[in-house]
Amino acid sequence: MSEDTKQLQQVEAIVQQMHGRKGALLPILHAIKDALGCVPPAAVPIIAKGLNLSRAEVHGVISFYHDFKTEPGGENLVQLCRAEACQAMGARELETHVESSLGIGIGETTADGKISLEPVYCLGNCACSPSVAINQKVYARVDAARFDELIAELGRAAS
Amino acid sequence: MTKVFIPQDMVAVACGADELAAQVQQQANESGVEITLVRNGSRGLLWLEPLVEVEQGDQRVSLGQVDADDVSSLIRAIADGDLSQHPKFLGDIEQHDYFKCQQRLTFKRAGLADPVCLESYRANGGYAGLTRALAMSPQEIVDEVKESGLRGRGGAAFPTGIKWQTVLDTAGEQKYITCNADEGDSGTFADRLLMEADPYQLIEGMTIAGVAVGATEGFIYLRSEYPLAHRLLDIAIERAQNQGWLGKDIQGSGHDFQLEVRLGAGAYICGEETSMLESLEGKRGMVRSKPPLPAIEGFLASPTVVNNVLTLAAVTTVLAEGAEHYQNFGMGRSRGTMPMQLAGNIKHGGLVELAFGMSLRELVDNIGGGTASGRPVRAIQVGGPLGAYLPESQWDTPLDYESFAAIQAMLGHGGVVVFDDSVDMSLQARFAMEFCAEESCGKCTPCRIGSVRGVEVIDRIRSGTERANNLSLLHDLCDTMEYGSLCAMGGMTPFPVRSAVSHFPEDFGAENLAAGEQQVKSSAEEVTH
Missing domain, CATH: 3.40.50.11540 (NADH-ubiquinone oxidoreductase 51kDa subunit)
Structure with a gap:
């Protein structure tokens, strides 16, 4: 069985299991994202059928929320907080450093597919800014040197 | 029995609490010191995280900003039953000045125990x-x-x-x-x-x-x-x-x-x-x-x-x-307590639950200890990305809903973000518009289009292109957003923008300033009339 078919069977199973809940679409999309790393376009008709919605409605919801991507990102997700509390502690300078050290801009993935860089507007760590999250784990008071250290650790963990 | 509390709060973990907890447990085992490790919530004194508390008998004492280098001395002190000589010793955290000045109602239990117990x-x-x-x-x-x-x-x-x-x-x-x-x-x-x-x-x-x-x-x-x-x-x-x-x-x-x-x-x-x-x-x-x-x-x-x-x-x-x-807590029509949150460039960031009424200056200077950078405070944004930037002349405003509304500001959800004198307020105003453009739901035009135009107008002001005209245009745009938007997103984005322009005009270009301000005032008057 191909990888794609397996994925769609997972989608089918999730929709089957959750379609009866009130306001089921977001929980379903989260479950698909958790299982597959993204919500692939081929999942849309299955979800639409299961919830008696049009494909446009499902697509509209997926595209509205930052969390739902239609393609898998890099192996590691690096999120930089860009909101005011972090700005007050040098987040703009950190962003410049991060972009030049990773060689990618915000919203991009490195050529080797290892790291995706995304913006986030507040991680709730505003008393110990600037904040960076790597694969959902938040780090406090991150300056340029600390950032490079964290990325180096990521490389070591992978090898 | 000795209980050691190390928070599992996200900030504590971001400051290394998970690694610390593992080390404490391991070294305690190796030294044959019996402890019960409890992963509690945070006490809210976030700049002190990881804040470790040790309970022996009826005494519960704390140590602040504990890191890996402190673990062996911590375990020794626990074995000796005396933590007071430890370099990170803070004593009973509830007797700490930061804690004592608060009126904790909602956060009275925070950090006392395992949160799900x-x-x-x-x-x-x-x-x-x-x-x-x-x-x-x-x-x-x-x-x-x-x-x-x-x-x-x-x-x-x-x-x-x-x-x-x-x-x-x-x-x-x-x-x-x-x-x-x-x-x-x-x-x-x-x-x-x-x-x-x-x-x-x-x-x-x-x-x-x-x-x-x-x-x-x-x-x-x-x-x-x-x-x-x-x-x-x-x-x-x-x-x-x-x-x-x-x-x-x-x-x-x-x-x-x-x-x-x-x-x-x-x-x-x-x-x-x-x-x-x-x-x-x-x-x-x-x-x-x-x-x-x-x-x-x-x-x-x-x-x-x-x-x-x-x-x-x-x-x-x-x-x-x-x-x-x-x-019985509070002032005027603002009753009870308000959990304020000190954030941004602040020495002692954390949660401060207070009865309404303390001044912003007291909160930031006396409790917050001023900036983390040690430079003078220049602007304070209260109430999140839709809240106004307040200059020093407004820091004596008491923290209550009506007093803040009276200066075209808002208390909002109680967030206080401090900026030192290195801040460029025109960039902050630009960010307010940029954020609105990024996060607008798109339903109403003033918010969806206004915010994009706002970024462009501020960019022209920043680059010195027809400053006075563009400042006046910016105020028109703010009026449209404020009065024409469906919700607070578009309706209040003008708050940080206007406050930055009117309180920190020097950041929007010194030349043509007087002319710009003149137009700002006249456009504001037109609206009130």
Whole structure:
């Protein structure tokens, strides 16, 4: 069985299991994202059928929320907080450093597919800014040197 | 028996608490020192994280900013039964100046124990409010909340009791309690801290709301950026259910209430109540026109209470201690306590729960200790990304809803973000527009298009292109957004922008300044007339 078919069977199973809940679409999309790393376009008709919605409605919801991507990102997700509390502690300078050290801009993935860089507007760590999250784990008071250290650790963990 | 408390709070973990906890346990084992490690919530003194507390006998003492190098000396001190000589020793944390100046009602239990331990919650006064509520009639509960003067802590400050009354009075087969835990404002973290330190308080508050208005189902709409809060709430809900504090026939009262956590998906706008309801229903988070009020037609067109985490939490204190007790804190029409959050460039960042009325200057200078950078404070943004930037001349404003409204500012959700004198206020104004453009739901034109145009106009001002004309244009645009937008997103983005322009004009170009200001004033006057 191909990888794609397996994925769609997972989608089918999730929709089957959750379609009866009130306001089921977001929980379903989260479950698909958790299982597959993204919500692939081929999942849309299955979800639409299961919830008696049009494909446009499902697509509209997926595209509205930052969390739902239609393609898998890099192996590691690096999120930089860009909101005011972090700005007050040098987040703009950190962003410049991060972009030049990773060689990618915000919203991009490195050529080797290892790291995706995304913006986030507040991680709730505003008393110990600037904040960076790597694969959902938040780090406090991150300056340029600390950032490079964290990325180096990521490389070591992978090898 | 020695208990060692190391918080599992997200900030503590971001400062290394997980690694620290593992090292403490390992070294204690290796040295044959018997300890019980408790992963508590945070006490809210966030700059001291990881804040370790050690309980021996009836003494509980703390050590601040503990790192790996401190572990072996910590274990030795525990074995000796004397921590007072440890270099990181702080003594009883409740006697710390930062703690002593606070009036902790909502955060009284934060950090005391394992957050999901229901026995600890009950032993420290938990479920006293609901127990009392279960013996009252719905109208009596609503009256008590009205009398307490409690207003919505999410930002809009609407009287909670009046909202509840509307839901109580509206007929409906199924009513709902929804909790807005989409804490997206930068500089705010009180909801997160509460859910990670004392989740049962929120559950209890929602149950009281359910009993009061006749709702049997509740949802916590939690932002996806808070995975720990999600995990802890799920555990707490399950345990409360198992112990008969949720579900059918709560504590034999005949009342039913079931509760579920629903995750947001990274959209700031879903912190707006009608957008949150759309999102809960599984739709795009598009703002609804009001009326109808959510209290009359909310979730799935049914009567729905929408309250912030801190509001629902405060209800437990109101019911447990009585409306009068809660009323006695505060000033004017702002009653009770407000959990303020010190953030940004601040030496002592953390949670400060205070009765309304202290001045902003006192909060930032005396409690917060000034900037982290050691440079002078230049601007303070209160109330999140839609709140005004306040210059020094306004720092004596007392922290209460009406005083802030009087200076075209807002207390909002209590976030205080401090900037030192290196800040470029034109960049901050630009960011306010940029953020609105990024996060607008797109339903109304002033917000959707206005914010994009706002960025462009500010860019022209910053580059010196027809400054005076563009400043005047910016003010026109702010008027359009303020008066023409459907919700607070577009309607209040002008607050940070206007405050930056009018209080920090030097950052918007010195030349042509007088002319620009002139036009700013005249356009403001036109609106008032």
